[in-house]
Amino acid sequence: MVDQQYFQMAVNAARQGADTWTNPQVGAVLVKHDQVLAVGYHHQYGERHAEVDALSKLPEIGQAKGATMYVTLEPCSHYGKTPPCAKRLVEVGISRVIIGQLDPNPKVSGRGVAILEQNGISVTVLESTGGLNQAYNYFYRNGRPWITMKYAMSLDGKINGVSGQRTQLTHSIAQADVQQLRQHQQAILVGERTLTVDDPQLTVRSRQMVFPPIRIAVVHDVNQLSTALHLFDQEAPTWLFSEVANQKVVPKTVKVIVQPKWTPAKIVAYLAEQGIQSLLVEGGSRIQAAFIAAELVDELIVYLSPQVLGGQGLPAAVGLPLTDQMAFATPTITALGQDVRLRARRL
Numbered sequence: 252m253v254d255q256q257y258f259q260m261a262v263n264a265a266r267q268g269a270d271t272w273t274n275p276q277v278g279a280v281l282v283k284h285d286q287v288l289a290v291g292y293h294h295q296y297g298e299r300h301a302e303v304d305a306l307s308k309l310p311e312i313g314q315a316k317g318a319t320m321y322v323t324l325e326p327c328s329h330y331g332k333t334p335p336c337a338k339r340l341v342e343v344g345i346s347r348v349i350i351g352q353l354d355p356n357p358k359v360s361g362r363g364v365a366i367l368e369q370n371g372i373s374v375t376v377l378e379s380t381g382g383l384n385q386a387y388n389y390f391y392r393n394g395r396p397w398i399t400m401k402y403a404m405s406l407d408g409k410i411n412g413v414s415g416q417r418t419q420l421t422h423s424i425a426q427a428d429v430q431q432l433r434q435h436q437q438a439i440l441v442g443e444r445t446l447t448v449d450d451p452q453l454t455v456r457s458r459q460m461v462f463p464p465i466r467i468a469v470v471h472d473v474n475q476l477s478t479a480l481h482l483f484d485q486e487a488p489t490w491l492f493s494e495v496a497n498q499k500v501v502p503k504t505v506k507v508i509v510q511p512k513w514t515p516a517k518i519v520a521y522l523a524e525q526g527i528q529s530l531l532v533e534g535g536s537r538i539q540a541a542f543i544a545a546e547l548v549d550e551l552i553v554y555l556s557p558q559v560l561g562g563q564g565l566p567a568a569v570g571l572p573l574t575d576q577m578a579f580a581t582p583t584i585t586a587l588g589q590d591v592r593l594r595a596r597r598l
């Protein structure tokens with residue numbers, strides 16, 4: 252097999268790591284004399300890294316001597332929750348390392364490769380992410396989370412039938428798709444009216460998550476909220492961005508963060524400080540307009556429902572104007588039962 256095929260094997264292994272949370276998904280394949288000796292991946296945040304996972308599968312660690320390791324991301328160089336992988340590869344006598352991409356995390360970037368090369372290991376960087384770790388890469392390169400905006404819309408561009416009411420627009424397949432989408436998010440945000448009108452759960456019900464996305468609502472006064480709302484149900488960590496300090500007892504899963512005026516830029520800056528790499532904005536219309544006006548949308552996911560709601564409903568974004576048009580790449584279009592999903596990245 253050629254390098255690309257072993258690399259693809261490592262990418263496939265990486266994708267099995269479903270609970271890596273703010274850590275990257277990483278896969279590793281150990282090869283000697285064109286034979287795969289071991290495959291490993293980073294299973295969960297805080298657990299051993301892919302390279303060490305692969306080495307742990309060897310019946311005898313001496314087999315690693317002279318082998319080639321294919322790893323999707325640069326081996327780490329620092330003592331975090333686990334010791335540095337680059338040093339471990341040196342210790343066990345790996346002779347060649349083929350890396351997908353350098354780690355954009357400044358704690359590692361280039362340092363892992365330096366350790367390997369200083370110890371006589373031949374290193375090749377393929378400059379390929381393998382399609383992995385989009386939010387992780389974006390976060391370290393741009394200093395803020397990757398922001399996806401998602402809404403369901405009728406054929407006449409409305410997100411509800413009548414202002415102040417919840418309208419169920421999509422059907423079961425599209426709803427299941429939203430559950431999939433949420434699994435890959437570190438935070439999900441809604442506006443105050445969506446919180447009070449829809450009382451959304453904002454949870455992942457399709458899978459038990461070790462690190463569920465943080466539920467966020469932007470509100471004027473946290474004290475005005477009913478504690479009967481789902482966001483107070485302790486099902487997931489919840490952050491309430493309020494303009495007024497909290498006076499009442501809230502569950503320990505709820506954190507209230509206070510600023511005199513929350514704007515999308517301030518919200519996103521706060522999330523970045525907390526190390527949040529991905530954010531899903533889930534409505535409603537005004538909060539969407541605010542994020543669009545702030546040009547804080549990287550990807551748009553629209554579920555089109557085959558119905559017309561007429562003139563009383565809210566459009567997808569109402570409120571703040573946008574100075575320049577925001578252009579998106581040609582969307583990928585997927586039929587989901589009766590509904591259609593459009594997915595497009597900002598150009």
Ligand SMILES: NC(=O)c1ccc[n+]([C@@H]2O[C@H](COP(=O)([O-])OP(=O)(O)OC[C@H]3O[C@@H](n4cnc5c(N)ncnc54)[C@H](OP(=O)(O)O)[C@@H]3O)[C@@H](O)[C@H]2O)c1
Nearest residue numbers: 402403410416417442443444445513534535536537538541
């Ligand atoms: N179809 C869908 O996918 C979907 C998804 C979600 C919601 N919805 C529907 O959308 C409707 C709610 O939308 P909406 O536009 O009325 O409300 P919204 O966007 O959910 O919330 C807007 C509210 O948040 C407050 N707010 C606080 N800080 C803000 C900030 N920085 N930027 C913008 N707003 C801020 C606003 O107050 P001020 O106006 O006083 O500033 C306003 O009262 C509901 O009927 C819901 O069912 C549909």
